[in-house]
Amino acid sequence: MATIKDVARLAGVAPSSVTRVLRGHRYVSDDLARRVAAAVEELGYRPDLVAAGLRGGRSHTVGVIVSDIINPVIAQLVDALETALHAQGYGTLLANSHGDPARDVENVERLGQRRVDGLVVMSVDERSPELVAALSAWSGPIVLADRQIPGLVRANAVLSDHRRGARALVSHLVDQGHRRIGYLGGPTGSTYVWRERTSGFIEALEDHGLPRDPALVKSARATPDAGRRSTLELLDLPEPPSAVVAGPNPLLSGTLQALHERGIEVGRDVALGCLDDVAVAVLHEPPITAVNRDITKVAQVAAELLLAQLTSAERHPRTVVLPVELRSRASTSRAFGNAEAARPPARASAERR
Amino acid sequence: MATIKDVARLAGVAPSSVTRVLRGHRYVSDDLARRVAAAVEELGYRPDLVAAGLRGGRSHTVGVIVSDIINPVIAQLVDALETALHAQGYGTLLANSHGDPARDVENVERLGQRRVDGLVVMSVDERSPELVAALSAWSGPIVLADRQIPGLVRANAVLSDHRRGARALVSHLVDQGHRRIGYLGGPTGSTYVWRERTSGFIEALEDHGLPRDPALVKSARATPDAGRRSTLELLDLPEPPSAVVAGPNPLLSGTLQALHERGIEVGRDVALGCLDDVAVAVLHEPPITAVNRDITKVAQVAAELLLAQLTSAERHPRTVVLPVELRSRASTSRAFGNAEAARPPARASAERR
DNA sequence: TTGAAAGCGCTAACAA
DNA sequence: TTGTTAGCGCTTTCAA
Numbered sequence: 001m002a003t004i005k006d007v008a009r010l011a012g013v014a015p016s017s018v019t020r021v022l023r024g025h026r027y028v029s030d031d032l033a034r035r036v037a038a039a040v041e042e043l044g045y046r047p048d049l050v051a052a053g054l055r056g057g058r059s060h061t062v063g064v065i066v067s068d069i070i071n072p073v074i075a076q077l078v079d080a081l082e083t084a085l086h087a088q089g090y091g092t093l094l095a096n097s098h099g100d101p102a103r104d105v106e107n108v109e110r111l112g113q114r115r116v117d118g119l120v121v122m123s124v125d126e127r128s129p130e131l132v133a134a135l136s137a138w139s140g141p142i143v144l145a146d147r148q149i150p151g152l153v154r155a156n157a158v159l160s161d162h163r164r165g166a167r168a169l170v171s172h173l174v175d176q177g178h179r180r181i182g183y184l185g186g187p188t189g190s191t192y193v194w195r196e197r198t199s200g201f202i203e204a205l206e207d208h209g210l211p212r213d214p215a216l217v218k219s220a221r222a223t224p225d226a227g228r229r230s231t232l233e234l235l236d237l238p239e240p241p242s243a244v245v246a247g248p249n250p251l252l253s254g255t256l257q258a259l260h261e262r263g264i265e266v267g268r269d270v271a272l273g274c275l276d277d278v279a280v281a282v283l284h285e286p287p288i289t290a291v292n293r294d295i296t297k298v299a300q301v302a303a304e305l306l307l308a309q310l311t312s313a314e315r316h317p318r319t320v321v322l323p324v325e326l327r328s329r330a331s332t333s334r335a336f337g338n339a340e341a342a343r344p345p346a347r348a349s350a351e352r353r
Numbered sequence: 354m355a356t357i358k359d360v361a362r363l364a365g366v367a368p369s370s371v372t373r374v375l376r377g378h379r380y381v382s383d384d385l386a387r388r389v390a391a392a393v394e395e396l397g398y399r400p401d402l403v404a405a406g407l408r409g410g411r412s413h414t415v416g417v418i419v420s421d422i423i424n425p426v427i428a429q430l431v432d433a434l435e436t437a438l439h440a441q442g443y444g445t446l447l448a449n450s451h452g453d454p455a456r457d458v459e460n461v462e463r464l465g466q467r468r469v470d471g472l473v474v475m476s477v478d479e480r481s482p483e484l485v486a487a488l489s490a491w492s493g494p495i496v497l498a499d500r501q502i503p504g505l506v507r508a509n510a511v512l513s514d515h516r517r518g519a520r521a522l523v524s525h526l527v528d529q530g531h532r533r534i535g536y537l538g539g540p541t542g543s544t545y546v547w548r549e550r551t552s553g554f555i556e557a558l559e560d561h562g563l564p565r566d567p568a569l570v571k572s573a574r575a576t577p578d579a580g581r582r583s584t585l586e587l588l589d590l591p592e593p594p595s596a597v598v599a600g601p602n603p604l605l606s607g608t609l610q611a612l613h614e615r616g617i618e619v620g621r622d623v624a625l626g627c628l629d630d631v632a633v634a635v636l637h638e639p640p641i642t643a644v645n646r647d648i649t650k651v652a653q654v655a656a657e658l659l660l661a662q663l664t665s666a667e668r669h670p671r672t673v674v675l676p677v678e679l680r681s682r683a684s685t686s687r688a689f690g691n692a693e694a695a696r697p698p699a700r701a702s703a704e705r706r
Numbered sequence: 707t708t709g710a711a712a713g714c715g716c717t718a719a720c721a722a
Numbered sequence: 723t724t725g726t727t728a729g730c731g732c733t734t735t736c737a738a
Contacts, residue, residue, distance in 0.1 A: 113400065
């Protein structure tokens with residue numbers, strides 16, 4: 001690899017002049033610029049970003065900590081984030097915590113050692129003292145995506161209105177005549193996402209004057225197996241729910257399995273809605289009602305907030321809450337409570353495009 | 354952030370001694386080791402990996418170039434890769450090409466500038482001269498995952514036996530009595546994956562003495578929309594296929610949409626098999642026969658090959674071909690050609706766990 | 707066994 | 723307008 005010295009030597013100038021030309025400083029003669037450009041061209045010189053970063057104090061790299069990259073919602077977020085950061089010349093150092101809160105902490109520390117300029121955090125757990133400590137020790141800007149850490153005033157946040165999403169879904173189900181609604185949530189308390197969704201669910205029940213039956217509210221690890229077990233527990237209740245709100249994505253497949261095992265048909269025997277609008281929801285037959293949000297937008301805002309602080313145009317952290325939207329589909333189209341009024345399954349083709 | 358000098362000062366030793374203690378060199382007195390350890394502890398010192406990398410010539414970072422992180426197969430690969438690399442102290446710099454071959458090239462160059470020690474490549478296109486040139490210009494070790502670049506002798510490769518997978522699927526369909534089998538492939542010619550699968554498909558037809566009807570073989574960009582259109586084209590043939598082999602994952606959802614639109618039921622009206630065993634295949638009702646492979650294993654081998662070269666235990670690049678396995682499910686269980694012999698749908702519960 | 711010095715590749719400050 | 727110098731934080735000689 002050619003270095004800046006090689007270029008300087010070939011062009012017959014000082015290394016600092018090469019820098020000046022390359023970085024477009026004022027006060028460079030056309031002649032110098034030309035000679036440097038020619039030398040750069042001839043040697044195929046590309047500046048070493050690591051060395052530049054060491055000197056300049058900024059690595060132009062952002063660390064992204066995710067709980068689980070296999071989750072399609074997160075994969076989409078990482079995709080959009082990488083795109084936005086890349087467009088501004090930032091590299092994306094990915095750190096996957098793989099569902100393990102201990103790795104959240106480890107990842108913060110390791111990314112710090114790698115001198116990332118900023119951090120986007122979608123950790124497994126948001127409230128563990130170790131994580132909060134690690135993030136507090138980190139001096140650069142932070143954007144929490146779908147996470148909330150009250151003690152960390154320095155952090156930006158991009159949140160989605162999960163509470164409203166859960167409420168909208170429940171209201172929709174109540175409108176269809178459902179009175180007993182089961183809830184399959186992720187690990188409550190561990191992230192903003194699940195705290196908000198669970199609160200929204202409970203609030204909606206209260207709004208509609210429905211009793212709150214603890215047996216109908218499940219919280220499970222986000223795995224298919226846990227989803228299957230929790231679903232079976234709901235189905236085995238003396239008075240099983242007529243509608244189910246399913247939460248985390250990896251869990252959803254377990255729910256579908258459980259229903260299938262019992263010969264219970266979605267949309268006919270039970271209404272089903274999910275809190276993340278994933279491919280499976282749209283492809284399922286019948287398509288599943290879901291709370292949708294613009295994930296690309298979430299990522300873009302996250303990138304914006306971070307870049308605003310990195311380019312130091314912005315001194316104060318901000319919190320942005322983005323809207324969510326209920327997409328009603330055939331899985332919740334049959335009205336309960338007054339069978340005569342049962343509507344025909346909604347035409348789903350528009351949704352399926 | 355405390356630097357090595359701070360530690361040295363506090364411990365009353367030279368910076369180089371701090372290094373020696375930290376890196377476990379021989380010839381360090383217990384006393385020195387103790388003082389350094391105490392100072393490190395007190396200051397909470399963590400070595401700056403960027404600076405260490407600059408000096409040492411190795412960044413302990415690996416660049417991973419992927420065609421599209423949203424594809425679940427790739428997300429899984431990235432997950433396992435990051436885990437394996439992380440375990441060896443390597444960071445993962447993610448570069449997503451987003452389906453754009455030009456970004457493949459850009460990504461190789463940018464990762465080079467970021468001084469990654471090695472490259473794992475799952476590019477959009479594997480044969481573009483620009484990409485080959487960029488990879489050839491790069492001096493470090495390379496592992497191609499599911500990609501093959503004949504001109505690049507320096508590269509390791511981890512391949513899956515996609516040809517055999519496609520053949521197995523076709524043979525299975527022929528066994529069920531199918532004579533007209535449609536094929537929905539990805540962009541043929543652009544990657545090893547699709548060249549092999551398409552070849553396997555054609556070979557299998559020949560093996561079974563079936564005519565090769567070009568109208569039955571489609572190649573499409575890996576998007577739901579393209580999948581839908583290609584599927585409709587197959588269905589609209591004067592003599593439509595009784596079985597369909599669907600390829601890329603993002604395309605599969607389009608295929609399912611198209612079948613649904615036409616009121617064609619998978620497993621009853623048409624047999625369907627897919628070449629990647631994704632969540633949708635297992636969750637679909639009926640479950641869809643698919644070619645399965647151990648993606649974690651692919652990633653682990655990729656990491657191994659790369660690390661072998663990085664730690665320079667290994668001087669010569671290697672190519673590893675991993676097996677694939679057909680998972681027969683209900684979507685292809687009905688025998689065609691002799692309707693009387695139609696088997697009952699396979700019990701799918703074992704698969705669905 | 708430890709310290710001093712040099713330098714990885716780049717850039718910013720200072721001088722000319 | 724350009725060159726010289728110094729130094730980012732670390733590690734590796736070399737010398738003591």
